[in-house]
Structures are given as structure tokens and as C-alpha cells.
Amino acid sequence: MAIAKRKFDSLVIGAGGGGLRAALQLSRAEATVAVVSKVFPTRSHTVAAQGGMNAALANVLPDNWHWHMYDTVKGSDYLGDQDAIEYMCRAASHCVIELEHSGVPFSRLDNGKIYQRPFGGQSQNFGGDQAARTCAAADRTGHAILHALYQQNIRAKTHFFDEYFAVDLLKDDEGYVLGALVLDIETGEPLIIEAKTTLLATGGVGQLFRTNTNARINTGDGMAMALRAGIPVQDMEFFQFHPTGIAGKGMLITEGVRGEGGYLINKDGERFMERYAPHARDLASRDIVSRAIAIEVREGRGCGPRGDHVLLKLDHLGADVIHKRLPGIRETAITFVHVDPVDTPIPVFPTAHYTMGGIPTNRFGQVVAPLGQLVEEPVPGLYAAGECACVSVHGANRLGGNSLLDIIVFGRAAGNHIIGYLQENHYHRPLHADSVDRGMQRLARWDQQGDGESVDNLRMELQREMENHCGVFRTAEVLQDGVVKIKAIEQRLQHARIKDHSKIFNTARIEAMELENMVDLALATVISAQARQESRGAHSRVDFPERDDVHWMKHTLFFKEGYKLDYKPVRTKPLSVDSFPPQKRVY
Amino acid sequence: MQFLIYRYNPDTDSKPYMQQYTLPEIEPGMMLLDALLKIKASLDDSLSFRRSCGEGVCGSDALNINGRNGLACITPLKSLKEPVEIRPLPGLPVIRDLVVDMTQFYQQYRAVKPYLTVHDPEPEIEYEQTPEQRDRLDGLYECILCACCSTACPSFWWNPDKFRGPAALLQAWRFLADSRDQATAERLQDLTGAYSLFRCHTIMNCVDVCPKGLNPTKAIGNIRKLMLKTQL
Numbered sequence: 001m002a003i004a005k006r007k008f009d010s011l012v013i014g015a016g017g018g019g020l021r022a023a024l025q026l027s028r029a030e031a032t033v034a035v036v037s038k039v040f041p042t043r044s045h046t047v048a049a050q051g052g053m054n055a056a057l058a059n060v061l062p063d064n065w066h067w068h069m070y071d072t073v074k075g076s077d078y079l080g081d082q083d084a085i086e087y088m089c090r091a092a093s094h095c096v097i098e099l100e101h102s103g104v105p106f107s108r109l110d111n112g113k114i115y116q117r118p119f120g121g122q123s124q125n126f127g128g129d130q131a132a133r134t135c136a137a138a139d140r141t142g143h144a145i146l147h148a149l150y151q152q153n154i155r156a157k158t159h160f161f162d163e164y165f166a167v168d169l170l171k172d173d174e175g176y177v178l179g180a181l182v183l184d185i186e187t188g189e190p191l192i193i194e195a196k197t198t199l200l201a202t203g204g205v206g207q208l209f210r211t212n213t214n215a216r217i218n219t220g221d222g223m224a225m226a227l228r229a230g231i232p233v234q235d236m237e238f239f240q241f242h243p244t245g246i247a248g249k250g251m252l253i254t255e256g257v258r259g260e261g262g263y264l265i266n267k268d269g270e271r272f273m274e275r276y277a278p279h280a281r282d283l284a285s286r287d288i289v290s291r292a293i294a295i296e297v298r299e300g301r302g303c304g305p306r307g308d309h310v311l312l313k314l315d316h317l318g319a320d321v322i323h324k325r326l327p328g329i330r331e332t333a334i335t336f337v338h339v340d341p342v343d344t345p346i347p348v349f350p351t352a353h354y355t356m357g358g359i360p361t362n363r364f365g366q367v368v369a370p371l372g373q374l375v376e377e378p379v380p381g382l383y384a385a386g387e388c389a390c391v392s393v394h395g396a397n398r399l400g401g402n403s404l405l406d407i408i409v410f411g412r413a414a415g416n417h418i419i420g421y422l423q424e425n426h427y428h429r430p431l432h433a434d435s436v437d438r439g440m441q442r443l444a445r446w447d448q449q450g451d452g453e454s455v456d457n458l459r460m461e462l463q464r465e466m467e468n469h470c471g472v473f474r475t476a477e478v479l480q481d482g483v484v485k486i487k488a489i490e491q492r493l494q495h496a497r498i499k500d501h502s503k504i505f506n507t508a509r510i511e512a513m514e515l516e517n518m519v520d521l522a523l524a525t526v527i528s529a530q531a532r533q534e535s536r537g538a539h540s541r542v543d544f545p546e547r548d549d550v551h552w553m554k555h556t557l558f559f560k561e562g563y564k565l566d567y568k569p570v571r572t573k574p575l576s577v578d579s580f581p582p583q584k585r586v587y
Numbered sequence: 588m589q590f591l592i593y594r595y596n597p598d599t600d601s602k603p604y605m606q607q608y609t610l611p612e613i614e615p616g617m618m619l620l621d622a623l624l625k626i627k628a629s630l631d632d633s634l635s636f637r638r639s640c641g642e643g644v645c646g647s648d649a650l651n652i653n654g655r656n657g658l659a660c661i662t663p664l665k666s667l668k669e670p671v672e673i674r675p676l677p678g679l680p681v682i683r684d685l686v687v688d689m690t691q692f693y694q695q696y697r698a699v700k701p702y703l704t705v706h707d708p709e710p711e712i713e714y715e716q717t718p719e720q721r722d723r724l725d726g727l728y729e730c731i732l733c734a735c736c737s738t739a740c741p742s743f744w745w746n747p748d749k750f751r752g753p754a755a756l757l758q759a760w761r762f763l764a765d766s767r768d769q770a771t772a773e774r775l776q777d778l779t780g781a782y783s784l785f786r787c788h789t790i791m792n793c794v795d796v797c798p799k800g801l802n803p804t805k806a807i808g809n810i811r812k813l814m815l816k817t818q819l
Contacts, residue, residue: 043645103703112715151702456628500633505683508632
């Protein structure tokens with residue numbers, strides 16, 4: 001049976017902020033661009049980002065990009081690549097202004113400029129007073145940005161393939177990526193999209209953990225596609241736990257609450273962050289606040305009948321500030337815990353939130369891998385941007401407000417680099433049939449009939465094991481056990497079956513393929529974590545409590561084949577300024 | 588808890604039917620989406636519906652719940668009378684089960700040119716906007732395009748190809764209300780005629796069902812007032 005084919009200059013997989021920003025750049029440059037997304041674009045998870053986007057506009061307090069760079073390097077626990085970080089922080093202001101010109105309804109200051117709020121890990125003058133760097137549209141900044149980008153893409157006549165699921169990348173023998181095999185969810189029919197370049201912008205894999213702030217679509221599809229194409233994923237052991245997810249449920253309560261002046265208390269009513277971060281207190285970086293909460297609970301100072309959470313107090317901000325600056329999280333707290341933060345604190349606990357690791361790229365968005373001689377060789381035709389990529393600007397711990405920045409800066413950078421690539425590569429290279437066959441086999445596997453384990457049971461078990469074995473605090477023993485358990489799940493997945501074999505809008509089949517993706521990434525995460533014998537950023541080893549710059553200031557690379565690990569050095573040399581050498585990290 | 592759910596698979600069913608499901612265990616605080624996920628996971632993996640964020644911000648899981656449009660993820664089970672009757676959003680073609688074809692809805696959204704349009708050269712800094720000017724966008728920009736409103740609107744049921752519907756008109760006003768936008772005349776011109784705007788008969792179902800508490804009827808009224816003002 002012949003598979004339908006479409007041809008574009010450029011393919012973008014994923015329609016969150018990174019994908020849409022890249023697509024906009026390409027459409028405006030009059031390249032033909034196809035955006036493939038398994039959900040309608042404004043359902044992408046960027047929509048859920050709350051607090052804002054960092055840029056040293058200095059609208060509220062003195063600021064400059066170099067201070068932002070320092071904070072980001074320090075926040076990354078010195079695992080971030082300083083060339084990419086310099087690039088991002090320098091580009092930030094321009095990127096925010098572009099978004100504003102595109103229609104993003106940022107909140108405003110009395111002088112008519114964009115409102116900025118303080119966020120965690122921000123400082124003036126290289127570690128001095130708190131900065132206010134996060135540009136916000138109330139607490140719905142991601143929604144505001146995603147909708148504006150989609151709207152501008154409508155204007156630019158970008159071609160959308162809504163509700164198409166990306167199955168696999170298509171490659172030729174020389175390693176060029178030539179597009180992807182995708183599945184039209186509505187009809188159940190496969191489609192080949194040929195493109196001279198392919199950008200993966202598929203987001204993170206927060207669904208690896210039972211309690212998470214993420215949408216159910218965040219299953220790491222692009223990262224897993226890269227793994228299956230022989231490309232490693234980088235630094236997967238660094239997974240961010242957001243300090244303030246709603247306890248037991250996981251819905252995100254923005255760091256902006258603490259930026260606006262809210263703070264955490266334990267069962268004694270003590271403002272405990274003063275003990276852990278005397279200077280920055282509740283606005284220390286996320287890894288530090290999350291560990292502090294976990295310790296408070298472990299040592300018996302948690303709140304509630306089971307002592308299993310702490311409280312986020314914001315009633316003292318007053319109803320006006322909450323209605324004006326934090327209306328979204330107020331709604332969420334009322335809906336899910338029946339608490340109105342105007343007068344009652346919100347129960348919170350660290351919750352899986354953000355994948356610092358991902359597909360290795362350089363600061364142009366090109367996917368780079370150790371293909372031959374070099375440790376970082378561009379994979380021709382393949383790009384990645386946003387949470388699915390690892391540039392790495394977040395290193396071992398991302399600062400709040402830097403993820404919206406990351407997707408916009410590097411979505412745009414990838415778009416620009418692709419435009420250059422298209423100028424040098426005028427023609428589509430011929431497609432190889434066996435590359436398509438592999439993707440078709442992946443689809444056909446779920447047509448197998450008969451009895452077998454259910455996909456949903458395996459998914460829940462995977463999430464439980466990841467939470468138990470790869471959480472905020474880790475040890476060799478627990479990680480080793482985790483590796484064994486996840487490998488067993490990988491084996492059992494071979495025998496899983498779905499019952500629904502119909503074609504039209506078969507979501508059981510999509511969920512099965514999402515689980516395959518998640519299992520690969522769970523293995524990458526737990527195996528990378530087991531190997532790293534130090535504590536750095538979000539990766540906290542009880543048995544190796546110190547950071548070890550001599551042995552471990554390097555990036556992890558995990559390959560699917562043979563679960564192989566490799567390492568590459570951190571890029572410590574910025575583009576134009578002096579390097580920030582590793583220092584003890586104090587907030 | 589008892590559920591009656593609309594089923595239709597064009598591959599196998601000649602016509603739609605209602606299927607009964609029973610969930611023995613309902614935990615406190617469970618939302619309707621949790622129940623649907625549980626039914627799909629434990630009873631019937633062929634039940635199809637859209638879902639994503641699970642917290643009322645992405646707009647995927649709009650359904651007709653006991654006769655009223657709403658988002659499954661923020662509808663508490665304890666607020667619902669049994670058996671809970673769940674149907675796809677009314678007025679749109681059904682693809683399968685609870686999944687509707689939203690093409691017409693999205694076309695109407697596109698038709699209002701929902702993007703900021705500025706004709707002047709762009710400054711190197713942000714366009715200035717006072718907090719009061721920005722306040723006018725509150726209650727407008729928060730729309731999540733879930734389609735609860737437009738598919739609850741009898742005028743949209745009758746003329747989904749010609750009447751823009753409450754969701755699209757809310758966005759039309761969002762840009763008319765934006766102090767930065769310079770396409771007022773074109774936007775108003777696009778909405779003249781008997782259908783695009785004027786098929787709204789202020790039935791206000793849209794306001795009643797909006798899960799974000801927005802008010803499309805008021806936005807439509809504002810567009811009409813502005814039209815009148817510019818014509819005088």
C-alpha cells in the first residue's frame with residue numbers, strides 16, 4: 001500500500017512556544033513549513049506556564065544581561081554551557097520586545113512599560129540584591145505567549161497538521177534527516193512528510209513521575225524519536241522538582257507567588273527557608289527550596305494530619321495583588337483544594353516539573369552528537385529546541401522564568417539557522433524505503449491481538465517506580481533497584497496489548513506509543529542518575545553529598561543501544577565575556 | 588457511580604448509542620476527567636475523548652455534561668446528578684465518541700483575524716500601554732478556545748458557517764479593545780452584514796457555560812456600540 005506523501009522545505013514537530021516561534025521565523029522568510037502537533041496548537045503545554053519570562057529589561061530594578069548570565073550559570077550549578085547562556089541572556093530583551101509587538105498582553109507598570117516581578121535565583125550585580133527580571137502577563141504568561149504565537153502563525157499562513165502523531169524520523173544512509181513518518185489521529189492513516197530540515201520541539205517528559213505539574217501529553221516523544229534514530233539524550237538525570245505543586249495532586253502554583261512576597265511555612269508556622277538560604281530565603285533556586293521542603297517533612301515539621309506537606313502563605317499580599325497578579329493560581333487552588341489563598345495558605349509539596357536534559361544541541365539549535373571524530377558533530381537536517389532539547393542553558397537546575405525564554409530564544413535561533421541551511425540545500429534528498437518501514441513496524445506492533453498487560457497499568461507502574469527510585473533524594477542502592485525495575489517494565493512492554501484496533505481517533509494506540517517513548521526516557525534518566533556519583537543541582541545523591549568538579553563537571557550522554565553512557569565537557573568559555581568559574585553555591 | 592456515555596465509532600457503528608458504565612470507587616475530590624480516564628483504563632480502552640492539562644487551561648476536554656457544556660477536568664463528580672450523561676459538544680460533527688470535528692469553530696476564529704495588527708514602524712522598545720489600557724484586555728485574552736460557548740449558542744447551531752459565534756467575537760473584541768491595534772476600521776468592516784456579528788440574540792448561553800468566567804455577550808455588545816459610534 002502506498003503511503004501518502006507531502007513535501008515541505010521545513011518540518012516542525014511540536015506546536016508549543018519553541019515550535020511556533022521557529023515556524024513563524026520560517027514562514028516570514030517564505031520557506032514552506034509544516035507544523036505537526038498531536039494536539040491543536042493552543043493545547044500545547046506552553047499554555048500552562050504561569051510566572052513569566054526572564055529578560056534584563058530593567059523596567060523595575062537595575063539590571064543587565066551579564067547579571068542574568070551570572071545567575072543562570074550559578075543556577076545551573078556550573079553545568080550550563082556558557083556560550084549558549086551568554087547568547088540567551090543577550091537575546092532575551094529583544095525576544096521579549098518581539099513578543100510584545102506580536103500582541104502578547106504583558107501586565108504593565110504605571111509608566112506603560114512591561115511589568116517585571118522578582119523570581120528565584122535572580123540577583124543584581126553578580127550575587128547582590130534581589131533582581132526583578134521576570135516579564136509577566138498576570139500568572140498566565142505561557143497562555144498569553146502561546147496564543148499570540150499561534151495567532152501570528154495564522155497571519156503568516158503557516159501550514160498546520162493538527163492532531164497528527166509523529167512516529168519516527170526518516171534518515172538516509174549518510175545520516176541526513178529527511179522528515180518524519182506521522183499518523184493522522186483522526187483517520188488512523190500514516191503520512192510521510194518530507195522536509196529538508198526537521199525541528200523537534202516536542203517538550204519534556206514530566207509524565208515520567210506519578211505526581212507532576214505536566215499535561216498528559218508530555219511524554220517526551222521527540223527525545224525518544226531521537227534515541228531511536230541513534231542520537232543520545234543528554235543530562236537526563238537532572239529533573240526539576242518544582243517546590244510548589246499542590247500537595248498530593250501536582251497542579252503548579254507559580255514561583256511568582258513567592259516573587260510577589262508569598263512565603264513557605266512549616267507546621268510551627270516557621271518561615272523555614274531562612275535557615276536554608278539566609279539571603280534569598282523563599283527565592284533561592286528551585287532545587288534548594290524543594291530539598292528544604294522535603295527535609296522539613298522528613299524531619300516531622302510537615303503540615304496536615306499526615307504531616308506530608310508545607311504551606312504557601314500569601315494572604316498577607318492582600319486581595320488586590322492576588323486578583324491582579326495571581327488570578328490563575330487562585331482559581332486553581334479554589335478548584336482543586338477548595339482553598340481561597342486570599343485568606344488561607346495553599347498546601348504544597350515538590351512536584352516533578354521540568355526536564356533539564358534532552359536532545360543535545362548547539363546554540364543554533366542544530367542537534368549535535370558524537371557521530372565520528374568530534375564529540376559534537378551536527379546531525380545534518382535535524383534541529384531541536386525548547387524543553388526537548390539540551391543546549392544546555394539550564395545545566396543541573398533551571399531558574400524559574402528561563403524556560404519561556406529558552407523556547408523563544410532557541411526556537412527563533414533554530415528558525416534562523418534553518419533559513420541558512422535551506423539556502424545551501426535547495427533540493428530534497430531521496431527518501432529510503434527502509435527508514436519508512438521501521439516506522440510502519442512501530443505502528444503495526446500495536447495491531448497485535450490477544451491478551452497482554454494493559455498499557456495503563458504499565459504506565460502507572462512506571463510512574464510509581466520513577467517517583468520511588470529517582471526522586472528528590474537519591475542513593476546508589478535505590479537507583480540500582482530502579483534500573484532493574486524499569487528494565488523489567490521495558491521487557492513487559494513487549495507483551496502489552498491494546499484492545500481497541502480501530503482506525504478512527506484511536507487514542508489507545510497513541511497512549512501505547514507514548515508509553516514506549518516514556519520507557520526509553522525513564523531508562524535514560526535512571527541509568528544516567530545511577531552513574532553520576534556527585535550532587536549537583538537537582539541531582540542530589542545522599543551517598544555523594546558534595547559537588548565534584550574534578551570528576552563530574554561534564555555532560556552525560558545516554559544512547560539507547562546497549563544503554564551506553566558517554567560524557568562530554570561543559571562549554572565553559574562564553575562568547576565574549578570572561579568565564580564564570582565554579583564556586584560554592586550559596587543563596 | 589453511574590455514567591451514560593455517548594458512543595459512536597464510524598468504523599463499526601451504523602448509529603450512535605448511549606453506553607452505561609459503573610465506577611464502584613469514587614475518591615473525594617475526583618473530577619469528571621478522572622472518572623473518564625478510569626473508565627478508559629480499567630473498563631474500556633476504546634472510549635475516545637480529548638484531554639491534556641487536566642487543570643482547565645488547555646481547553647481540550649470540553650463536553651456536554653448532564654446537558655450543560657463544561658470542562659471535564661474542572662467538573663467535580665460530586666456536583667453531578669446520576670447517572671451522569673456525557674455527550675460530545677452539541678452542533679459539531681462527531682468524529683468518534685466524545686471527539687467532535689472543530690474545523691468550523693476554528694475557521695470562525697481565523698476569520699476575525701485574531702492577531703495584533705500595527706501599521707506604523709515598530710519601535711525598538713515595547714509599545715507603551717497604561718495599566719488602565721491593559722485592564723481592558725482582562726476577561727478577553729484568557730479564552731482557551733474550548734468551544735463550550737459557541738457550541739451552546741443556538742445562533743451558532745443554525746449558522747455555523749456565517750455567524751462567527753461567541754468565542755471568535757470575544758477575540759474580535761480583544762483586538763478592538765487593544766490600545767496597540769491599528770486595524771479598527773477593517774475589523775469593524777469585516778463584521779458588518781446580517782450574520783457575522785448580528786446573529787447574536789443575547790441568549791447568553793455563552794456566558795452561562797464559559798469555564799473561565801468570560802463574557803462574550805458583553806464583548807459583542809461592545810463591538811456593536813463601537814460600530815454605532817464610528818458610523819455616527
